[in-house]
Amino acid sequence: MQNLFSDLKAKTYNKHDELEQSTPFALFHNMVGCNDSEAHEAHRGNYLNVLCVMREFHQRCTLVINDATEKYPTLQALANQFETQAVITALDNDLAELNSFSAQCTSELQSVDLPNFQTLLSATISAMYVWLGSSMGANIISRRLEKSDYGFPTHYYQSMAKQAKAWPEFKQEVVRLLPLIIEGADVASQAGSQVDRQVDRQVESRVESQNSETLSVAIINDANLWFDHLILLGKSTNLPPQTLS
Numbered sequence: 001m002q003n004l005f006s007d008l009k010a011k012t013y014n015k016h017d018e019l020e021q022s023t024p025f026a027l028f029h030n031m032v033g034c035n036d037s038e039a040h041e042a043h044r045g046n047y048l049n050v051l052c053v054m055r056e057f058h059q060r061c062t063l064v065i066n067d068a069t070e071k072y073p074t075l076q077a078l079a080n081q082f083e084t085q086a087v088i089t090a091l092d093n094d095l096a097e098l099n100s101f102s103a104q105c106t107s108e109l110q111s112v113d114l115p116n117f118q119t120l121l122s123a124t125i126s127a128m129y130v131w132l133g134s135s136m137g138a139n140i141i142s143r144r145l146e147k148s149d150y151g152f153p154t155h156y157y158q159s160m161a162k163q164a165k166a167w168p169e170f171k172q173e174v175v176r177l178l179p180l181i182i183e184g185a186d187v188a189s190q191a192g193s194q195v196d197r198q199v200d201r202q203v204e205s206r207v208e209s210q211n212s213e214t215l216s217v218a219i220i221n222d223a224n225l226w227f228d229h230l231i232l233l234g235k236s237t238n239l240p241p242q243t244l245s
Contacts, residue, residue, distance in 0.1 A: 004219065018227070051156060061226075065127060071120060072121065078174070082132070087160065122219045128170065
């Protein structure tokens, strides 16, 4: 588990880059140039699509996280770092200021199915990783939008910028908690005679190491699935790349 986050960064880099180059995110990051009425409307439509995609993503992450905290109560303190409702409320406020209702812009997004994650635990930790990782550039994006002449609301990116401060603690807690959850699952599953339990204890460290390694691989794979999911959500907005050319 000690190398989990360095492995995540290295082994999800390609998918993260693919996401950045996909619609509508690539267009959003290139909102520069003239600000005539036609360009402003195109930028507004693209920004709206980004917010709709992110709302659907955060909503689905929240459902997965809530399911996991019911099964693994130890994760609750970790889940509390995300202030999920505050983020979704911020998105709703931005959408309202853009004169759009989330129900209208998510109709196509809701047709995109969640991936088949490897486990609930790996899906949850990877969702948290992608969620919190996306907050790292939120402060820069928020300032850039505020300095532009577009007048777009930035409640969402301001909310995410606040969450970025939790990144160091999040990494520490994940490394601390996951072995405890694995060990707890091993202990809960132990049965049989005292001799059997003694044998189990003798191989406990080896089993835990194998489970930790397997879980790390699952978290990395599921993180890539979350990036794939975001890409598919973006494609479902049907905004052609040439709109802002």
